[in-house]
Amino acid sequence: MPLLVVISGPSGVGKDAAIAELKKKDKPWHFVVTATTRAPRPGESDGIDYIFLDEGTFKKLREDDQLLESAEYAGRWYGVPRSQVAEAMETGKDVFLKIDVQGAESIRALAPEALFIFLAPGSIEELAGRLNRRQTETPEELERRLQIARQELALAGQYDYCVVNRDDSLDQAVAEIEAIIVAEKCRVRPRIVRFS
Numbered sequence: 001m002p003l004l005v006v007i008s009g010p011s012g013v014g015k016d017a018a019i020a021e022l023k024k025k026d027k028p029w030h031f032v033v034t035a036t037t038r039a040p041r042p043g044e045s046d047g048i049d050y051i052f053l054d055e056g057t058f059k060k061l062r063e064d065d066q067l068l069e070s071a072e073y074a075g076r077w078y079g080v081p082r083s084q085v086a087e088a089m090e091t092g093k094d095v096f097l098k099i100d101v102q103g104a105e106s107i108r109a110l111a112p113e114a115l116f117i118f119l120a121p122g123s124i125e126e127l128a129g130r131l132n133r134r135q136t137e138t139p140e141e142l143e144r145r146l147q148i149a150r151q152e153l154a155l156a157g158q159y160d161y162c163v164v165n166r167d168d169s170l171d172q173a174v175a176e177i178e179a180i181i182v183a184e185k186c187r188v189r190p191r192i193v194r195f196s
């Protein structure tokens with residue numbers, strides 16, 4: 001049974017870094033490329049890191065029900081293309097979604113049998129340090145992301161698992177995510193995802 005794996009957690013916690021490591025494992029896993037209205041960061045490519053869209057195109061996708069979920073985060077829109085998830089699941093691959101806490105909440109309502117993993121920092125100070133070093137946001141945007149992060153961290157208890165990505169311990173966090181997937185494959189009653 002393919003798993004629908006939702007990896008969520010605050011901005012800067014290391015979701016992308018963890019997913020980059022998981023991609024190297026060369027397992028039958030599909031990592032969904034989501035859509036956003038935010039501008040690409042240096043080094044990001046359209047179709048690889050995100051599907052970068054203008055507001056009008058994004059709105060049309062939403063209206064045409066082509067997004068499984070969508071959410072506004074820090075003034076920009078983000079959404080999961082429905083077709084990508086359906087096509088990947090049909091091939092039998094486990095499907096990974098990297099989304100914010102609002103998105104996880106929407107997927108939980110649509111598909112409670114999905115596997116929900118919260119990635120947490122060792123501390124809010126670690127998170128602030130990582131966002132600072134990444135240098136992708138203005139000081140104001142960074143402060144806004146940290147404010148959102150404080151609210152998101154309070155919701156970790158709603159997830160199936162919480163993996164702590166401590167400073168300089170990314171390998172450990174990735175190993176824990178892999179271990180969760182291995183354990184989930186051994187479930188007596190597998191998670192069967194059906195979208196309502």
Ligand SMILES: Nc1ncnc2c1ncn2[C@@H]1O[C@H](COP(=O)(O)OP(=O)(O)OP(=O)(O)O)[C@@H](O)[C@H]1O
Binds near residue numbers: 009012014015130
């Ligand atoms: N365990 C770690 N120790 C130190 N630095 C880390 C660790 N994990 C990730 N980083 C670094 O922290 C920064 C933020 O990580 P990343 O961009 O993967 O976070 P994210 O959760 O995907 O953020 P966003 O949601 O904003 O896209 C990156 O520069 C990354 O290299």
Ligand SMILES: Nc1nc2c(ncn2[C@@H]2O[C@H](COP(=O)(O)O)[C@@H](O)[C@H]2O)c(=O)[nH]1
Binds near residue numbers: 010015038073078079
């Ligand atoms: N609800 C959704 N959240 C998403 C989606 N794609 C990405 N994200 C999350 O948004 C924030 C901000 O991302 P950033 O790349 O601007 O730092 C982060 O938590 C992402 O995981 C999505 O389709 N839906």
